[in-house]
Amino acid sequence: MPTDLMCSTGPGLLGCKEIIHASFKNDTELIRKKCQKILQDCDTKGYTSVAFPAVNTGEAGMDPAKACRAMLDGIAAALQHQKPNSLVLVCIVIIQKEIFEAFRSELQKRSKSLSASEPKFLLSPELHPVALGVITLGSDVIKNIKTDLEATLQKNLFESKVVVQNLSWLGDTELYAVRTKMALYGLSVELRKNQRLQTTGDRSQKSDEQVYVLKGLKEDVLCVTDVINKAVQQALHQKLQEKEEYEVSLNVQWSIKNLKGVWEDLSESNNYKLKKAHQNREDSVEISVLHRKLMVNMTKKEATDWQTGFTFQLKRFLADAKPERRIVVLGKTGAGKSSLANNIFEEKLFEVNHTADSGTSKCKAKSLNQRRIIFVNTPGFFDTGSSEEEMKREIVRCITECAPGPHVFLIVLKVEKYTDQGKDVVKKITQYFSEDALKFTVVLFTHGDQLPEETTIEEFVKKSEDLNHLVDKCSGRCHVVDNKYWNNVHQEEYRSNSFQIKELFNTIDKIVEANNGGYYTSEMLQAVKEKIDKEEANLSADESSQKAKEVVVEKMLKETSAVSLTTLLGTIWGRVAKL
Structure with a gap:
């Protein structure tokens, strides 16, 4: 002044x-x-x-x-x-x-x-x-005023609950701002369990969620929760944007012709930008491909790299076919994984053999009902007969086949009396699978003819505490097939492979939709995808991408030679610390 x-x-x-x-x-x-x-x-x-x-x-x-x-x-x-x-x-x-x-x-x-x-x-x-x-003011008066003020403050203290899981939406900057404001305002924090009703399909159950209870003056508490809520809203907006981009890719797809003359689909983000530019009749739009900034001429359908001067051709087409699905099947040898694949594709793609030394990681890609299915049939990850070296090779092969990540994990178990071996499988699954991996997991039972009459697979699961716990972790997702006796049953009946497989793919679609069109991935799976792309770039036009995968398998085996089998499995599914 x-x-x-x-x-x-x-x-x-x-x-x-x-x-x-x-x-x-x-x-x-x-x-x-x-x-x-x-x-x-x-x-x-x-x-x-x-x-x-x-x-x-x-x-x-x-x-x-x-x-x-x-x-x-x-x-x-x-x-x-x-x-x-x-x-x-x-x-x-x-x-x-x-x-x-x-x-x-x-x-x-x-x-x-x-x-x-x-x-x-x-x-x-x-x-x-x-x-x-x-x-x-004398000391007695000050003391009385202090007491009165403290009593007034206690009456005016305000509480607000913040779901712990919501904090995962916050970046480092937002977390720092929240901690700074809490320290500045002197807010108290208490970790509590809050009970909520969770509904999945027709099932409703109570579950506990962890919440932070912030306590302080109302204006101060609201100031902190406002930072959190804004960050969550921004993240949700980003998720909605990704979902919209995914839905666009179901109808329209733009592709670019790379330097090797091969047409590649653009990412969902670039696809969305071009779709909007086409819809709004814009002359040009900028996209980013492989760390290159390209300016697209919408009329000529050409993308120019201004740094190098290279021009790439673009094309736009309507995507009539359903989106690709990458499926990884897990289970003990003899659980019925190969027979399941043969039933899904309605032809014999995999040899059926119940010996532990015959199970190998094989991948088949085939169109089914206008949809490309990549089916990765894994070895018996949960068997005890194979050596660690053999298992490690098959695990690495599985990783390369499903990179950058599967849309769903199918855990295959038999409908049978729950034995110690079955308990061991479930125990290992819950040991290796992180919460994120279980979001993309379905439990599939084979040998459905062993299911008692008038009994659904959900009722069968509830009879076993361990099985019920596993299915609950998968949000109640479970199905049943019979690879031998249910093939010729009317498709609308419950004990029918055609009915159950249709329901299975509906469940897979719901998983993908719930995750905004995404798939399960991890740092390792993403790194493997980058390695495969790098190897493919070094191959001649007449060499297949399968050769690139084989090269990556051998390189990864050398890189992970000192890594234990348990750590390797955990790295894929997010339970053990990443390499």
Whole structure:
């Protein structure tokens, strides 16, 4: 505020008529003049009392004795030059004891030094309507005020719950802002369990979720939760954007011709940009492909890299076919994985053999009902007969086949009496699979003819605590087939492979939809995909991508030679620390 300026504002929540703002600048002459003017202005306005702070003795750090002398000089000048009409009380409000002592000392000096000839404007009964005093609060009063304030604060404390899982939407910047504000406002935090009703299909069950309870003044708590809510809303908006991009890719697909003359589908994000540009009849739009910024001429359907000058052809076509699905099948040898694949494709793609040494990781890609299905038939990951070296090779082969990640894991179990071996399989699955991996998992039972009459697979599962626990972790997703006896049954009947397989693919579609069109992935799966793409770029046009995968398998086996089988499995499914 400029030195020569004073202004007044409304009182807000204070019990007074107005608040006067002035700048004193630690200047004794300014303090004297402005204290005098403030008193004169207040008397002119008809106010009966004025309250001053101990000017400039706080953050300004002015010597209390100097400040007191300047204030008293200004107040005395106002009372001398103009007899008050309305003013009856002038208060100097002081909290700090040492400042109070300085002001009291100065008042005492002035009282003693007054001679008979001097105007006794501080003590004279002639000016009785005006009382000048210096007030402080005693320790008892301060203690009582503190108690009252604490009680008032307790009554006004505000609580708000924040779901712990929601914090995963926050980036490092938002988390830092939240922690900083909580520390600044002195909010308390308590971790609690909150019960909520979760509905999956026709099933409803109560489950516990962890929440942070923030407690403090309402404005402070809301300030912190506002940061969290904005970050969550932004993340959800991004998810909705990704979902919209995915839905666009189901109808329209843009492709680009790479330097090797091979047409490649553009990413969902680029596909969405081009679809919008085409729809809005824009002349050009910028996209990013393999870390290159390309400017697309929508009329010519050409994309130019301005740094290199290379021009790439584009084409747009309507995507009539259903989207691709990558399926990874897991289970013990003899569980019926190969027979399941043969039933799904309605032809013999995999040899059926129940010996542990015959199971190998094989991948088949085939169209089914206008949909490309990539079916990765894994070895018996949960068998005990294979050596660790053999298992590691098959696991690495499985990773390369399903990279950058599967849309669904099918855990294949038999409908049979629950044995110790079955318990061991379920135990290993829950050991290796992270919560994220289980979001993409379905439990599929084979040998459905062993299912008792009038019994559904859900009812069968509930009879076993361990099985029920596993299916619950998969959000209740389970199906049943019979690879031998259910092939010729009417397709609308429950005990029919055609009915169950149709329901299975409906479930897979729901999983993909729930994850915004995405698939399960991990750092390892993404890294493998990049390695395969790099190897493919080095191959000649007549060499297959399968050769690139074989090269990557051998390289990965060398890279993971010192890694245990347990760590390798956990790295895929997110349970063990990443490599």
